[in-house]
Amino acid sequence: MFLYENQEEIFKGNNVFVAVNLESGFFCVEGSSLLWDELYVFQGLDEKDIQNYLCVAEYISCLKRFRLLESILC
Template sequence: MITSKVTKNDLKIWKALFENNRERLVENRISGNDLNEYFCSNYVYNQVDIPELTEAVTCNARENGSNTPLIRTYVVHGNVYVGIDLETGFFHVESEDVKVVAQIWDDLFISRGLSKKDLDNYVIVGQYLSLLKY
């Protein structure tokens, strides 16, 4: 998860990771339902109804191709809010505790994998590969 201003050096690193690994990368994105199952299997959570979070995830899921988003919302650690669209796998993690948000976001991002569209974006691929420690 990007938590600070992106520098020219960040972009340079991500672009190099992208270019050096582009040929061997394949689409590996799991479904939203599979991502939700992963989350539920790996985190202690309470499923809650948070209309504002549902709306935020719904808007972004629609921008990412979902015609009928089906959103699940959770609370982790008492103050971290997670929303997942079961159709597209779009997710949102929010809290005042940026460190915990980044840990959960990074884990879900890696676990979800990359779509065909993602594979054309050097920033997304670079972040993904950086998290995998390429």
């Protein structure tokens, strides 16, 4: 219920779908940017991702959303 109660306006009334590739760890989420951000923070960045400025910027944005950036930097 939490995800549906906190859906962004653009997703209101839509179901939340999640797909995960168990081998690669790739995931996609439809219907909830909150869940996508949470999964991204949980997954973290690997050696290849850390070299990609876009991945790092997205990761930092997600950390800020959950107020975790300071705890990561300390």
